[in-house]
Amino acid sequence: MEEITKNEVIEDTVEDEVPHDKTVRLMSPTRMVVRRFFRSKLSIVGLIMVVGLFIFSFLGPLIYTEWGEIELDESGKTEYSISETTYTVNGEEYTIRQTTEKSLKDNFLAPPSKEHILGTDNEGYDIFVRLMYGGRISLIVSFIAVFLITILGVILGGIAGFFGGAIDNIIMRLCDILICLPGVPILLIISTILDASGIDAKYRIYLLMIYLTFISWPGTARLVRGQILSLREQEYMVAAEAMGYSTSRKIFKHLVPNVMPQLIVQMSLSLGSMILYEATLSYLNLGVKAPYAAWGTMINIISTNQDILQNHLNVWVPAGICIVIAVLGFNFIGDGLRDALDPKARR
Amino acid sequence: MAEEKIQEQFDTEAILEVRNLRKCFPIKKSFTGKVKQELIAVDNVSFKLKAGETLGIVGESGCGKTTLGRTILKLHESNGGQIIFEGQDITNLKSSEMREIRKKMQIIFQDPYSSLPPRSTVGGILSEPVEVHNIVPKSQVKDYVLDLMDKCGLRDYYYERYPHEFSGGQRQRICIARALSVNPKLVICDEPVSALDVSIQAQIINLLKKLQQEMNLTYLFISHDLSVVKFISDKIGVMYLGSMVEFGTKEDIFANPLHPYTEALFSAIPQPDPDVKMNRIILKGDIPSPANPPKGCRFHTRCPKAMDICSEVTPEYRDFGNGHCAACHLLNKD
Numbered sequence: 001m002e003e004i005t006k007n008e009v010i011e012d013t014v015e016d017e018v019p020h021d022k023t024v025r026l027m028s029p030t031r032m033v034v035r036r037f038f039r040s041k042l043s044i045v046g047l048i049m050v051v052g053l054f055i056f057s058f059l060g061p062l063i064y065t066e067w068g069e070i071e072l073d074e075s076g077k078t079e080y081s082i083s084e085t086t087y088t089v090n091g092e093e094y095t096i097r098q099t100t101e102k103s104l105k106d107n108f109l110a111p112p113s114k115e116h117i118l119g120t121d122n123e124g125y126d127i128f129v130r131l132m133y134g135g136r137i138s139l140i141v142s143f144i145a146v147f148l149i150t151i152l153g154v155i156l157g158g159i160a161g162f163f164g165g166a167i168d169n170i171i172m173r174l175c176d177i178l179i180c181l182p183g184v185p186i187l188l189i190i191s192t193i194l195d196a197s198g199i200d201a202k203y204r205i206y207l208l209m210i211y212l213t214f215i216s217w218p219g220t221a222r223l224v225r226g227q228i229l230s231l232r233e234q235e236y237m238v239a240a241e242a243m244g245y246s247t248s249r250k251i252f253k254h255l256v257p258n259v260m261p262q263l264i265v266q267m268s269l270s271l272g273s274m275i276l277y278e279a280t281l282s283y284l285n286l287g288v289k290a291p292y293a294a295w296g297t298m299i300n301i302i303s304t305n306q307d308i309l310q311n312h313l314n315v316w317v318p319a320g321i322c323i324v325i326a327v328l329g330f331n332f333i334g335d336g337l338r339d340a341l342d343p344k345a346r347r
Numbered sequence: 348m349a350e351e352k353i354q355e356q357f358d359t360e361a362i363l364e365v366r367n368l369r370k371c372f373p374i375k376k377s378f379t380g381k382v383k384q385e386l387i388a389v390d391n392v393s394f395k396l397k398a399g400e401t402l403g404i405v406g407e408s409g410c411g412k413t414t415l416g417r418t419i420l421k422l423h424e425s426n427g428g429q430i431i432f433e434g435q436d437i438t439n440l441k442s443s444e445m446r447e448i449r450k451k452m453q454i455i456f457q458d459p460y461s462s463l464p465p466r467s468t469v470g471g472i473l474s475e476p477v478e479v480h481n482i483v484p485k486s487q488v489k490d491y492v493l494d495l496m497d498k499c500g501l502r503d504y505y506y507e508r509y510p511h512e513f514s515g516g517q518r519q520r521i522c523i524a525r526a527l528s529v530n531p532k533l534v535i536c537d538e539p540v541s542a543l544d545v546s547i548q549a550q551i552i553n554l555l556k557k558l559q560q561e562m563n564l565t566y567l568f569i570s571h572d573l574s575v576v577k578f579i580s581d582k583i584g585v586m587y588l589g590s591m592v593e594f595g596t597k598e599d600i601f602a603n604p605l606h607p608y609t610e611a612l613f614s615a616i617p618q619p620d621p622d623v624k625m626n627r628i629i630l631k632g633d634i635p636s637p638a639n640p641p642k643g644c645r646f647h648t649r650c651p652k653a654m655d656i657c658s659e660v661t662p663e664y665r666d667f668g669n670g671h672c673a674a675c676h677l678l679n680k681d
Binding site: 234235236238239240241242243244245246249253254257258 | 417420422445446447448449450453454456458461462463464465466467475476479480522525529
């Protein structure tokens with residue numbers, strides 16, 4: 001009888017040594033980051049902006065089907081033009097006013113109305129619908145570009161940082177060379193070549209973005225390399241070596257996950273800059289070309305007619321606002337993530 | 348003749364044999380990459396270790412204990428000598444060939460805070476080596492890991508937890524479990540308890556002893572704490588400035604230390620009884636820089652019994668019976 005009670009006492013003390021209560025769920029690092037991210041109002045605003053844009057450009061055209069991307073409003077339009085001629089006969093002035101009524105096929109430059117929420121542009125396309133399609137192009141293209149940049153940067157930066165020595169030197173010098181290349185002049189040349197080779201206007205933007213990827217990966221590669229240089233000296237990497245893990249496992253399973261926080265921030269920030277790049281290209285008529293829609297080309301319309309810049313704000317201002325929302329949204333998210341992923345930040 | 352004899356002995360008994368191992372780190376390199384000056388971290392170290400035994404390596408900080416351990420595991424390339432593990436010379440194996448042998452020899456690190464990857468769960472840390480080396484079939488990995496955790500005194504619900512949620516002692520248990528997950532034969536314990544407080548030290552040492560019996564492990568136990576080494580070791584090697592100055596069984600070394608450095612070291616063990624008069628031998632000066640070691644016997648600059656010969660001739664490392672080896676001119680006189 002006495003022995004049994006003794007045993008119980010011993011077991012109790014053992015139980016007390018356990019510092020964590022089984023019922024208390026401690027948060028995983030990922031959950032902690034999510035919680036910190038949503039604590040910042042600015043990152044929530046950024047998230048709403050980006051998610052809103054996604055819904056607008058990907059679900060929008062499925063819901064609002066009145067007009068298509070390259071569907072002209074052919075309801076016709078009557079244009080009046082007034083011409084004045086002044087004659088001077090025997091010292092007296094005579095003015096002849098002539099009104100010409102022209103019947104045109106396309107309903108272009110229509111003001112916002114029920115049929116056209118934001119009106120039509122100088123060709124007769126619905127601006128609201130083209131904003132959605134432009135958003136699709138911008139988001140798809142920038143996501144593809146950032147995805148490719150990240151993959152290239154992680155692989156090359158990881159190899160450079162992990163192996164060091166001659167390989168590191170080769171890759172880093174290649175980075176230096178690519179960073180030296182001027183972006184826009186080479187884009188102009190490539191664009192001319194694409195024009196000459198007669199590639200479908202729809203695909204040329206993708207080819208240009210592949211080129212942008214090619215000159216943009218050094219930033220990510222440098223970031224990854226720098227992180228891996230410091231991480232590979234950690235004792236747990238020596239432990240991984242002692243375990244006999246393969247090199248690719250050490251790089252991609254042990255080192256890269258620890259670079260992830262910085263990588264995610266870098267990705268969200270470069271998404272914004274890629275959207276800007278795409279808009280710039282389209283604005284310069286290098287990227288998406290008419291009749292296809294892109295935010296850049298929609299702003300570019302003002303270069304055809306001074307009148308639009310002054311009197312038809314509905315043609316080009318919405319596209320500008322979309323660009324601003326997209327870039328701001330991605331930057332807010334990037335900033336929010338950077339703060340949330342900083343382990344030294346307060347909980 | 349002597350060479351052959353050693354070979355025979357090692358084939359039957361020794362799991363690990365180290366012969367004249369040498370490891371240098373370059374300090375200065377010329378423009379062409381030629382090494383101008385180097386630091387000799389491990390110099391001419393030889394010993395044999397039988398399966399199931401524990402060899403304690405003691406010495407001051409910076410004497411090359413850790414480097415010795417890591418060079419044996421080939422985490423550092425050696426610059427000379429041989430490492431023979433289970434009858435196979437592994438000194439010049441390529442890292443791909445080494446991978447198979449890695450599961451037979453493991454290491455436990457000093458710092459349990461930096462030796463666990465921060466972004467994986469305990470379960471992930473422990474099952475990864477099991478999966479990589481195909482220790483058990485895929486379907487049994489989790490049971491195997493839970494069983495291992497139980498052996499190492501870790502609760503099963505720690506499986507989903509992250510290393511940062513644990514205290515030092517528990518983290519060291521995770522490190523031990525990770526090292527044992529691949530069923531190694533030799534475990535190099537690189538000061539496994541020196542980062543822990545005393546009560547936890549005792550727990551971890553007892554755990555290591557228990558596991559040694561259960562799994563028939565051989566330990567190379569590196570420590571600067573003599574009382575810990577005395578408790579756990581069968582054999583003891585004393586290192587000073589990169590070289591082994593004395594090697595022998597625990598009983599021999601504690602009862603009859605041959606080298607003056609060993610004597611000085613053992614006289615520094617604190618006595619818990621305040622009435623015992625301590626006969627401490629206080630060494631003069633600091634440990635010399637291993638980048639510029641003294642000529643002759645390395646210890647002669649601080650040795651209380653130094654003679655003229657010590658500063659000129661390097662003493663021979665000799666066996667004085669029963670495998671008790673030492674390198675000192677005092678012993679050669681008789």
